[in-house]
Every structure is written in C-alpha cells, then in structure tokens.
Amino acid sequence: MKKKGVGMSCVLHPTGNKGAGDPSQAAIQLKPDGTFALLVGAVDIGQGSNTILRQFAADALGVPIEKILVSNFADDFAPLCLGSFASRVTLIDPHAVVNAVEDLKRRIREWVANEWEANPEDIEFDGETVYLRGDRERRSMTMDQIAAGANFGGGYNPGFLVGTGAWQPAKFHAHDPETGEMPAVGAISFGCCIAEVEVDTETGVVDVTRLVQVWEVGKAVNPLLVRAQINGGLHIGMGYALTESSYPYWPTEDYAPEKLGDYFMPTFLDYPPELIYGIEEVPHPAGVQGAKGFSEGSSNGPPPAIIAAIHDAIGVWIDTYPATPEVILKALEAKKASE
Amino acid sequence: MREVLYYAPTELTEATAILADHRDKAAVLAGGTDLLPKLNYYEVKPHALLYIGRLGLSSIHNGSSALTIGATTTTADLATHHLVQQYAPALAQAARLSGSVAIQNAATIGGNIANASPAADLVVALLALDASVRLLSHSGQRDVHLADFFLGPHLTILQPDELITQIHVPLSPGKTEFLKLGRRKGQTLAVVSVAVRLQLDGDLCHDARIVLGSMAPTPLRCRTAEHLLRGQKITTDLIHQAATQAIAESSPITDQRATAWYRKKAGEALVQRALLQALDKKEVRP
Numbered sequence: 001m002k003k004k005g006v007g008m009s010c011v012l013h014p015t016g017n018k019g020a021g022d023p024s025q026a027a028i029q030l031k032p033d034g035t036f037a038l039l040v041g042a043v044d045i046g047q048g049s050n051t052i053l054r055q056f057a058a059d060a061l062g063v064p065i066e067k068i069l070v071s072n073f074a075d076d077f078a079p080l081c082l083g084s085f086a087s088r089v090t091l092i093d094p095h096a097v098v099n100a101v102e103d104l105k106r107r108i109r110e111w112v113a114n115e116w117e118a119n120p121e122d123i124e125f126d127g128e129t130v131y132l133r134g135d136r137e138r139r140s141m142t143m144d145q146i147a148a149g150a151n152f153g154g155g156y157n158p159g160f161l162v163g164t165g166a167w168q169p170a171k172f173h174a175h176d177p178e179t180g181e182m183p184a185v186g187a188i189s190f191g192c193c194i195a196e197v198e199v200d201t202e203t204g205v206v207d208v209t210r211l212v213q214v215w216e217v218g219k220a221v222n223p224l225l226v227r228a229q230i231n232g233g234l235h236i237g238m239g240y241a242l243t244e245s246s247y248p249y250w251p252t253e254d255y256a257p258e259k260l261g262d263y264f265m266p267t268f269l270d271y272p273p274e275l276i277y278g279i280e281e282v283p284h285p286a287g288v289q290g291a292k293g294f295s296e297g298s299s300n301g302p303p304p305a306i307i308a309a310i311h312d313a314i315g316v317w318i319d320t321y322p323a324t325p326e327v328i329l330k331a332l333e334a335k336k337a338s339e
Numbered sequence: 340m341r342e343v344l345y346y347a348p349t350e351l352t353e354a355t356a357i358l359a360d361h362r363d364k365a366a367v368l369a370g371g372t373d374l375l376p377k378l379n380y381y382e383v384k385p386h387a388l389l390y391i392g393r394l395g396l397s398s399i400h401n402g403s404s405a406l407t408i409g410a411t412t413t414t415a416d417l418a419t420h421h422l423v424q425q426y427a428p429a430l431a432q433a434a435r436l437s438g439s440v441a442i443q444n445a446a447t448i449g450g451n452i453a454n455a456s457p458a459a460d461l462v463v464a465l466l467a468l469d470a471s472v473r474l475l476s477h478s479g480q481r482d483v484h485l486a487d488f489f490l491g492p493h494l495t496i497l498q499p500d501e502l503i504t505q506i507h508v509p510l511s512p513g514k515t516e517f518l519k520l521g522r523r524k525g526q527t528l529a530v531v532s533v534a535v536r537l538q539l540d541g542d543l544c545h546d547a548r549i550v551l552g553s554m555a556p557t558p559l560r561c562r563t564a565e566h567l568l569r570g571q572k573i574t575t576d577l578i579h580q581a582a583t584q585a586i587a588e589s590s591p592i593t594d595q596r597a598t599a600w601y602r603k604k605a606g607e608a609l610v611q612r613a614l615l616q617a618l619d620k621k622e623v624r625p
C-alpha cells in the first residue's frame with residue numbers, strides 16, 4: 001500500500017565566520033586592452049562565485065560585465081581566500097572585490113592626475129570615461145586610452161594600474177572565559193522546506209513526490225544561480241535522507257562500499273516530479289548590497305522535512321539516516337509488534 | 340603494462356578462429372560495460388580482446404515461431420524496438436530499467452547473458468519468455484535453453500571458444516510483467532527483480548513463469564510456485580500463495596545493496612504485485 005505524508009523543516013544557516021577572523025583578498029588590474037583582470041582566491045567548482053564576483057566588480061567600476069575577466073585558476077599566485085566553505089564567499093569576497101576596485105580607481109586617479117598636472121581628488125569617473133571635474137571637454141580619457149597609455153608608455157608615463165583589497169567580518173575575538181560567548185557567525189540565512197512523500201509499506205520505498213524550498217538570502221545577486229543552489233541542495237539532501245551510506249548495516253562493516261560506484265547518490269529519476277523554489281530578500285547589513293551566502297543550508301532542509309513526511313505517512317519516526325527501504329520496513333515491523 | 344592484442348573481425352569464422360587460437364586467453368568484448376571495469380581492476384587479464392561489434396550481430400527479426408535477436412543488439416534497441424515492445428514487452432521493460440541511457444546505448448543482450456550476474460535484468464525477463472541462446476564455435480553450433488545456461492554467479496556452460504550469436508524468444512501468448520527494485524530509480528542494479536508470464540484461458544491459468552533476479556546464485560525460475568498456478572483458477576489468494584512459495588525457493592544473500600531479510604520481504608511483495616499487474620496487462624498474441 002502507498003501512504004502519503006507531508007513534513008516541514010526550518011533551517012538557519014551561518015554564513016561566514018566572525019569572531020574567528022575569516023578574511024578574503026582580491027586584486028584587479030587594468031589590462032592593455034581596457035578590460036579588467038579580476039584575481040580572486042575563491043574556488044568556483046560550478047557554484048558561480050566567479051560570476052557574481054564579476055558582477056560586483058562590474059557594478060563597482062560602472063562598466064559592462066564583459067569587460068571583467070575573472071580568474072581563480074592560479075592558486076599559487078592568486079590573492080588569498082580562506083576557502084569556498086561555510087557559505088562565506090558571497091558575504092566576504094565581494095567586500096574584497098569592491099575594496100580592490102576602489103584601490104584601482106585611486107591608482108587610476110593618481111596616474112591621470114599626474115598626466116594632467118591636476119589634483120587626484122578632482123578626477124571623476126563616469127563608466128568607462130575618466131575626466132577632470134569642471135573641464136570635461138578638454139580633460140577626458142576613456143579606459144582604453146588610459147590602459148594603452150599606462151601599459152605602453154609612448155607619449156605617457158608608464159604605470160602598472162592594479163588595485164588590491166581585503167576584508168573580514170570582524171577582528172579575531174576570543175571566547176569570553178566566563179560565559180564562553182563570542183560573535184561566531186558573519187551572517188545567518190533562513191530557509192524552510194516542505195516535502196511530500198509516498199511510502200510503499202510493502203517494499204519500504206520512499207518517493208519524494210513534491211518538494212518546496214524557500215530561502216532568505218539577503219540579496220539574490222544572481223537569481224538563476226540562487227535557484228540552482230536551492231534545487232541543488234535537494235540532491236545532497238535527498239541522498240542524505242534516503243540513500244547515501246558508507247556502512248549500510250552498521251555496526252557490521254562487512255558490506256561497506258569499496259568504490260564510489262557502490263555509494264548511492266540520487267539520480268534525476270529520483271527527483272520529485274514537482275520541485276518548487278522561492279527566494280526572499282532582506283538585505284543584510286554586513287553584506288555588499290545586502291548579499292550573504294546560504295547555499296549549504298539548502299541541503300540541510302530536505303532531510304528533516306522528508307523524515308517528518310515519512311512520520312506523517314506511516315506514523316513512525318525514523319531516527320537514523322539514511323531512511324532506506326530496509327530501515328522503513330524494519331520500523332514498520334517494530335511498530336506492528338508493539339501494537 | 341602488458342600488451343594486449345586487439346581483434347575486430349567482420350566475419351564470424353574469423354572470430355571463432357581467433358577464440359580457438361587463444362584458447363581461454365581471449366576475452367570477448369561487446370559493449371564493454373561489464374568487461375572494462377573488470378579489466379581496469381585487473382580482475383581479468385586476457386592476452387587478447389575480441390571485439391564482436393563488427394560481426395553484423397545487431398538486429399531484431401520476427402520469424403514464424405520466435406523473435407531472433409542478435410547478440411550485440413543494445414539494451415537501448417531492446418527498449419525501443421517495436422517488435423520487442425509488441426512480442427516481448429517484459430524484455431523491453433527490463434531494458435528500460437537497466438542502467439542509464441549511456442549504459443543502455445553501449446550494453447548488449449549477449450553481454451548481459453554471458454556476464455551471468457544474478458542481477459542481470461534482461462536475463463530475468465528472457466527466462467520468463469523461455470528464451471534460448473545460439474552458441475557458435477569453430478567446430479559447430481548448438482542451441483541451449485537459457486534456463487540451462489547458468490551454473491552460478493558469473494559461471495555458465497559457455498566454453499572459452501564459444502560465442503553467443505543469437506537469442507531466440509519464442510512467440511507465445513501470455514500476459515507479462517517485469518518489476519525491479521533498486522537502491523534508487525536509475526543507474527542501479529536490482530536489489531530484487533521479478534518477471535512473470537501468465538498464459539490464461541479466462542481466469543484459468545494454463546501455464547506460468549515466475550523468475551527472480553538477485554535472489555539466488557543465478558537468476559531463478561521458481562518452478563514450484565509456477566506449478567501452484569498451473570491449471571488453477573487465478574485468485575488473489577492463489578497469487579499470494581505463489582508469491583510466498585517463490586520466495587521459499589529463493590536463497591538471497593546479504594550484500595551492500597540489501598540484506599537477505601529485506602530481499603525476501605520486498606521480493607514477496609514484488610512477486611504478488613507482478614502477478615496482479617500482469618493480469619491487467621494486454622495479452623501478447625503471436
């Protein structure tokens with residue numbers, strides 16, 4: 001027989017450290033062709049940090065995103081980033097990028113002011129045009145011209161126009177020896193997940209038929225990537241809830257997987273036919289434009305929601321992950337025996 | 340690394356001569372989805388590989404009394420071919436539930452049989468359909484009932500100099516079903532699978548096949564359970580009895596995929612379900 005159930009979970013997910021320090025760095029260079037090379041240490045394995053850091057750099061410079069080239073492949077040379085973990089990059093690295101852009105603008109101002117024998121404070125930016133306040137007609141250069149001038153010299157003074165930046169949410173802060181208190185996290189993101197399941201009481205197989213996940217992310221810097229992270233969290237969450245196990249019959253280790261192929265993550269066929277996501281934005285005071293991270297939290301929502309839905313369906317609380325068909329059948333038998 | 344000879348003949352006589360020359364030191368390579376992992380883990384160390392994909396053995400024909408399926412026909416072709424869907428829907432269903440799209444595109448029916456896994460999906464369906472295999476060597480050919488082909492896990496009566504060239508699926512009437520439980524929905528080996536075929540006359544059962552996968556050292560025909568149904572009026576009660584009997588005939592093991600306890604428990608439900616669902620299926624008419 002198939003039994004339906006619905007379950008819900010609420011998640012709060014810390015994003016970035018605070019009291020522990022947790023800095024990131026960035027560098028940005030004006031290239032000879034007028035584009036900008038943004039160097040970051042944050043590792044992008046597909047989550048999209050390269051994309052959003054480009055967005056932040058383009059915004060801060062007032063230039064189209066195509067003008068920003070980003071690289072994080074050169075970790076021998078790249079500025080430091082403490083790491084792509086703790087959902088910290090979206091909270092912390094944009095500050096480093098924006099600071100690096102400000103630094104680059106300062107260097108450009110100085111270089112241009114020197115050419116024009118003017119005061120750097122009188123140099124203004126208007127997108128890709130740099131001009132002298134009050135004399136825009138005569139004193140104005142495009143980024144291309146500045147780039148060519150500084151990099152190739154010729155009729156201009158040579159210059160290496162690079163800006164650097166660094167940021168951390170707070171200085172290191174030891175625990176209070178009395179209370180143990182410390183400011184632990186940079187920001188917190190909030191999520192909610194509702195799962196609907198169908199439990200086959202004869203085989204123990206659990207089908208997730210519908211899943212809704214909503215996340216409050218501060219500012220959805222790139223809504224498409226936010227959606228991918230919310231729905232991607234389902235993959236990890238479903239595996240955790242239903243299939244992934246190193247020791248299926250713990251404490252007996254005899255049947256541990258020997259290769260990755262024996263370790264069972266869900267496939268697309270296991271996904272709920274109905275997958276709904278939602279994004280809420282409450283700008284976070286610590287983030288650039290209110291942005292903060294959240295992504296890891298999206299894999300924490302589904303497991304408790306699925307377990308709660310199983311309880312709703314068959315009246316048993318499963319207290320071990322994963323809730324494999326075998327675990328479900330054993331739980332049903334135990335329930336029957338106790339009735 | 341040792342050098343391995345590679346042959347890709349286009350003539351069957353060439354292929355069987357190569358097998359004869361190398362005695363048991365040649366490995367037949369079809370889709371490679373079972374063989375290559377074994378090569379990579381040094382579980383087999385052949386001196387020569389004989390690729391059989393150029394022998395013209397990828398075809399499905401409709402004869403007067405049987406479907407003839409070439410040994411290198413892919414699982415993807417079985418899943419989608421109209422003759423298989425029409426005359427052997429359980430085989431098409433088993434093919435659809437095998438591996439993933441990528442695996443189905445490479446994997447062959449001959450490989451599924453020769454590899455002789457207790458979990459082989461196509462084999463479970465083929466046994467319910469009374470299939471036989473044609474074996475060819477340099478010294479001749481023989482036809483063997485699939486039910487007599489398997490000796491144990493990865494053990495068969497196939498001789499080192501023999502090649503499976505064809506699979507024959509008799510065109511016989513009946514209602515069939517194939518069901519599979521894996522650890523997930525796709526890209527998964529069977530924890531337990533079942534294929535059934537019921538030949539009915541009204542609600543009287545003329546003949547029955549009940550075959551289990553992953554429940555014994557080889558895919559298993561549950562002959563006593565089949566016998567329970569034969570000549571009887573089909574009732575839900577009888578189906579439950581047959582399912583219980585089928586599981587009694589099985590001897591599953593515990594492995595990473597499931598415990599023997601679970602396999603029996605879920606297997607019984609699966610057999611019941613397969614028999615009940617088969618009753619609602621359209622009858623295959625040759």
Ligand SMILES: Cc1cc2nc3c(=O)[nH]c(=O)nc-3n(C[C@H](O)[C@H](O)[C@H](O)COP(=O)(O)OP(=O)(O)OC[C@H]3O[C@@H](n4cnc5c(N)ncnc54)[C@H](O)[C@@H]3O)c2cc1C
Nearest residue numbers: 367369370371372373374437438447449450451453460503
């Ligand atoms: C990721 C993955 C998922 C899989 N999922 C499933 C699944 O869900 N269900 C399932 O049943 N199987 C599954 N398999 C196993 C495999 O795909 C099938 O058994 C497939 O049918 C094997 O066919 P092949 O052509 O790839 O065989 P190969 O690997 O080429 O050969 C397998 C064995 O058979 C021998 N052989 C092949 N053809 C012949 C022949 N004509 N005559 C004599 N000997 C021959 C080879 O020498 C070898 O020993 C999976 C495999 C992988 C890697």
